Amino acid sequence: MSASESYVLGIETSCDDTAAAVVLRRADGSCRILSNEVWAQHDDHAAYGGVVPEIAARSHVERLDATIEKAVAAAGVDYDQLAAVAATAGPGLVGGVMVGLTAAKAVALAHDLPLFPINHLEGHALSVRLTEKAAFPYLLLLISGGHTQLIRVAGVGDYERLGTTIDDAAGESFDKTAKLLGLGAPGGPMIEAAAVGGRTDRFALPEPLKRREGCDFSFSGLKTAVREAAEGIPSPTGQDVADIAASFQIAAARHLAQRTEKAMGIMGSHGEGRLVAAGGVAANCTIKKMLQQLCAANSWRLIVPPPKYCTDNGAMIAWAGAERLAAGLIPDQAEAMRLAPRARWPLALHEDGGKLGSGRKGPKA
The missing domain is CATH 3.30.420.40 (ATPase, nucleotide binding domain)
Structure with a gap:
C-alpha cells in the first residue's frame, strides 16, 4: 500500500x-x-x-x-x-x-x-x-428517519446548511403514517408497497410551507391531515389504505421537491448542476422520480447512492x-x-x- x-x-x-x-x-x-x-x-x-x-x-x-x-x-x-x-x-x-x-x-x-x-x-x-466521482460543490438533500436537510457540500469538512425541518423529519413522518395505517415497520418501504395501486388524488392533502420563503421543511401538518383522512373512514378497506398511502407519498415527494428547488436557486451556478439525495428515504422510487423531473426541468444532474449506502x-x-x-x-x-x-x-x-x-x-x- x-x-x-x-x-x-x-x-x-x-x-x-x-x-x-x-x-x-x-x-x-x-x-x-x-x-x-x-x-x-x-x-x-x-x-x-x-x-x-x-x-x-x-x-x-x-x-x-x-x-x-x-x-x-x-x-x-x-x-x-x-x-x-x-x-x-x-x-x-x-x-x-x-x-x-x-x-x-x-x-x-x-x-x-x-x-x-x-x-x-x-x-x-x-x-x-463511495461509488461516484462526485465533484465538489454539490447540493445535498439529506432525507432519513431523523434528518431532513438541504446542505451545500463545498468540500470535505466544508458544509453550509440551507434548510432543515422545523418539526418532523421525512422518515419519521413515513414511520408514523405507516404505524397509523397498521402497516408495520420500517415505515418507508411499507408505505411504498401499500401505495402500489393507490390513487394519489383521492385525498386533498396540504402543501406545507408552499408560500414560505427559504428552504425549510415541515411534515407535522401533512401527518395530521393523513390521520384525519384515516379517521374519517369508519372501516377502511385495503383500497382505502392504498389510497391514503399513495396520497401521502406523493404529497411528501412534492414537498421535498418544492423546497429543494428553492435551494437550487440559492446555489445557482455554484452548484454546477449536481443534486445528491442521500439517507434512507432517498431509496423511495416516487421521491426519486419527482427529483429526477425537478433536475431535468432545471438542467441539473441527480445522483443517488445505491440503496444499501x-x-x-x-x-x-x-x-x-x-x-x-x-x-x-x-x-x-x-x-x-x-x-x-x-x-x-x-x-x-x-x-x-x-x-x-x-x-x-x-x-x-
Whole structure:
C-alpha cells in the first residue's frame, strides 16, 4: 500500500443498525469497499411500533464486537494494515452512539491507530463518493428517519446548511403514517408497497410551507391531515389504505421537491448542476422520480447512492474518515479520546465553529 492509499475501519451505531466496514481510499481518490457488515434490529423493535433506544443500545453491546471482527475478516486485512478507525460520534440515539464510539476508542488504543469521531450527517453527505466521482460543490438533500436537510457540500469538512425541518423529519413522518395505517415497520418501504395501486388524488392533502420563503421543511401538518383522512373512514378497506398511502407519498415527494428547488436557486451556478439525495428515504422510487423531473426541468444532474449506502452503514463512516485523513483533517487525539457522544451535532461549520464536538443544540440537528 502506498503512502497515499489508506484502509479505514468505520463503525456506525447511531440508531438501530449495528454496522462496521472497511474501505480503501486509493491514490486517485476513488473508493474500494472491502466489507460492509450491517446487523439490522427490525425484529427487536417490531412489537413496539418504533425504535426503543434502550433495546437498540443493548443490542449494539451484544453484536458490535462480532460485527467489527466480521468486517475486518471479510476485508482480508489485519489491524496493523489499517490507517485509522472512524466512528459515529453523533447525532443519534446517545446510548447507541456511546457503544460505537467507545468500541472505536478501544480499537484505536489497542492498535495504536488515529481515531476519527465522525458526524453521522457527514457520513451521508459524502456517501455518494463511495461509488461516484462526485465533484465538489454539490447540493445535498439529506432525507432519513431523523434528518431532513438541504446542505451545500463545498468540500470535505466544508458544509453550509440551507434548510432543515422545523418539526418532523421525512422518515419519521413515513414511520408514523405507516404505524397509523397498521402497516408495520420500517415505515418507508411499507408505505411504498401499500401505495402500489393507490390513487394519489383521492385525498386533498396540504402543501406545507408552499408560500414560505427559504428552504425549510415541515411534515407535522401533512401527518395530521393523513390521520384525519384515516379517521374519517369508519372501516377502511385495503383500497382505502392504498389510497391514503399513495396520497401521502406523493404529497411528501412534492414537498421535498418544492423546497429543494428553492435551494437550487440559492446555489445557482455554484452548484454546477449536481443534486445528491442521500439517507434512507432517498431509496423511495416516487421521491426519486419527482427529483429526477425537478433536475431535468432545471438542467441539473441527480445522483443517488445505491440503496444499501443510503441507509445507515459503516462504509459511509469509514469513507468520511478516509476523506478527512486524505485532506489532512486529523483531529487532536487527546481531544478525540475525551469526546463524549452527542445526541445533537449540527453539521454546518458556520454553526459550530468547526471545533470537534461543539455546536449549538438546534431542533433536529
